[in-house]
Amino acid sequence: MNDKFFKLPLEKQRRIxxxxxxxxxxxxxxxxxxxxxxxxxxxxxxxxxxxxxxKKELYLYLWANAIEMTRKAVAxxxxxxxxxxxxxxxxxxxxxxxxxxxxxxxxxxxLRAYYETTPEIxxxxxxxxxxVSKASEMIVFEKMDILKFRKDIDIKTMYAEIFYAVDGYMLxxxxxxxxxxxxxxxxIIVLIxxxxxxxxxxx
Amino acid sequence: MNDKFFKLPLEKQRRIxxxxxxxxxxxxxxxxxxxxxxxxxxxxxxxxxxxxxxKKELYLYLWANAIEMTRKAVAxxxxxxxxxxxxxxxxxxxxxxxxxxxxxxxxxxxLRAYYETTPEIxxxxxxxxxxVSKASEMIVFEKMDILKFRKDIDIKTMYAEIFYAVDGYMLxxxxxxxxxxxxxxxxIIVLIxxxxxxxxxxx
DNA sequence: CTTGTATTAACCGTTACGGTCAATAGGGAG
DNA sequence: CTCCCTATTGACCGTAACGGTTAATACAAG
Numbered sequence: 385m386n387d388k389f390f391k392l393p394l395e396k397q398r399r400i401x402x403x404x405x406x407x408x409x410x411x412x413x414x415x416x417x418x419x420x421x422x423x424x425x426x427x428x429x430x431x432x433x434x435x436x437x438x439k440k441e442l443y444l445y446l447w448a449n450a451i452e453m454t455r456k457a458v459a460x461x462x463x464x465x466x467x468x469x470x471x472x473x474x475x476x477x478x479x480x481x482x483x484x485x486x487x488x489x490x491x492x493x494x495l496r497a498y499y500e501t502t503p504e505i506x507x508x509x510x511x512x513x514x515x516v517s518k519a520s521e522m523i524v525f526e527k528m529d530i531l532k533f534r535k536d537i538d539i540k541t542m543y544a545e546i547f548y549a550v551d552g553y554m555l556x557x558x559x560x561x562x563x564x565x566x567x568x569x570x571x572i573i574v575l576i577x578x579x580x581x582x583x584x585x586x587x
Numbered sequence: 588m589n590d591k592f593f594k595l596p597l598e599k600q601r602r603i604x605x606x607x608x609x610x611x612x613x614x615x616x617x618x619x620x621x622x623x624x625x626x627x628x629x630x631x632x633x634x635x636x637x638x639x640x641x642k643k644e645l646y647l648y649l650w651a652n653a654i655e656m657t658r659k660a661v662a663x664x665x666x667x668x669x670x671x672x673x674x675x676x677x678x679x680x681x682x683x684x685x686x687x688x689x690x691x692x693x694x695x696x697x698l699r700a701y702y703e704t705t706p707e708i709x710x711x712x713x714x715x716x717x718x719v720s721k722a723s724e725m726i727v728f729e730k731m732d733i734l735k736f737r738k739d740i741d742i743k744t745m746y747a748e749i750f751y752a753v754d755g756y757m758l759x760x761x762x763x764x765x766x767x768x769x770x771x772x773x774x775i776i777v778l779i780x781x782x783x784x785x786x787x788x789x790x
Numbered sequence: 791c792t793t794g795t796a797t798t799a800a801c802c803g804t805t806a807c808g809g810t811c812a813a814t815a816g817g818g819a820g
Numbered sequence: 821c822t823c824c825c826t827a828t829t830g831a832c833c834g835t836a837a838c839g840g841t842t843a844a845t846a847c848a849a850g
Binding site: 410411412415496498499534536537538541542545546547548549550551552553555556559560561574575578579581582583 | 613614615618699701702737739740741744745748749750751752753754755756758759762763764777778781782784785786
């Protein structure tokens with residue numbers, strides 16, 4: 385990895401990274417061509433290889449970058465500094481929307497990278513991510529105030545269901561190729577308000 | 588398309604079709620290789636081309652087949668012969684699980700095919716499917732008994748949310764490569780019962 | 791053995807790939 | 821303008837993969 389990449393204008397760095405996120409989110413590692421990334425970011429393939437020694441390095445950089453950016457965004461939105469589950473959820477998803485403004489395909493990339501099967505890539509990825517997501521799930525379950533929920537529902541099922549829905553929603557957005565953060569933000573808020581109404585105990 | 592394909596033992600037909608569903612569900616049309624389909628089904632590439640004139644023909648056959656099989660399964664389960672929305676949902680999803688026993692990757696293929704962007708393929712696909720799914724959604728909304736729902740929720744949002752969750756759930760199953768119909772059936776039923784409890788009006 | 795069919799290994803021309811390198815473009819200093 | 825340095829690229833390399841074909845084989849039935 386060439387340090388000169390970081391001396392590029394941020395705008396250009398972003399263009400390259402986004403192109404890479406896009407291409408790697410649409411195909412598996414093996415079938416995602418470097419040339420397409422170069423084209424998409426408007427630079428030559430040779431220059432891309434000038435910044436990143438090889439495909440694997442670029443991919444792993446993207447992964448590390450995605451993890452770090454996500455962590456940062458979640459922290460900035462003070463996601464875990466509340467005991468209201470739906471507030472947590474809202475902060476978490478809004479933080480991801482804000483990230484989406486700068487890196488539209490980061491979410492789709494992360495979703496796919498975790499299940500990447502190419503051996504040389506797989507090893508470098510799954511362990512740490514699994515740890516992180518399990519850990520944060522535990523924190524969520526510890527922090528949140530259970531009393532606010534309807535008593536007759538299973539919270540684990542609710543939790544799983546909500547995350548299935550979020551993934552399903554995002555999948556649809558990506559597949560139909562319409563990533564408009566403002567729109568997504570609105571629709572996500574509608575969903576969260578819906579969930580809150582449905583799952584919260586009426587008093 | 589060679590008629591001899593249909594004279595093959597059903598078991599062998601199924602093996603070939605399933606291999607094709609699998610490969611086409613994992614990559615875009617353009618990046619899904621015929622050789623992989625041949626390997627996966629245990630026949631030679633030459634034989635595969637003996638049955639199907641070319642890649643496009645195979646793909647379009649798979650699409651037509653998926654539509655037809657799904658339609659049949661949904662009808663067999665009498666999906667629309669009730670006015671209880673959750674019963675409809677259950678029958679619809681159980682019919683898809685039963686289909687999954689014979690064609691594990693048909694669901695994933697359908698999910699992807701609809702968003703296929705290759706021009707020569709795209710045209711032949713989207714129109715009719717969109718019509719069908721819109722039409723069946725309309726039937727569902729006309730048939731179902733609205734009085735059973737909680738009055739304070741928006742039914743369109745609920746409907747969308749449920750389908751996001753189903754897709755998100757299936758996505759996860761496919762990505763983690765664990766398509767076990769029995770297990771999926773159980774988990775789907777848990778989800779549906781959960782939804783029924785949550786969204787139904789208490790009397 | 792003969793005949794017809796199911797099946798394939800080997801092949802073809804083309805394209806796409808990851809990665810390299812020598813050459814160029816461009817801008818600032820003198 | 822010249823010199824120099826860096827950013828950038830077109831052209832290239834060897835290899836592998838692709839869709840599709842064909843001539844040859846395996847095999848079963850008579």
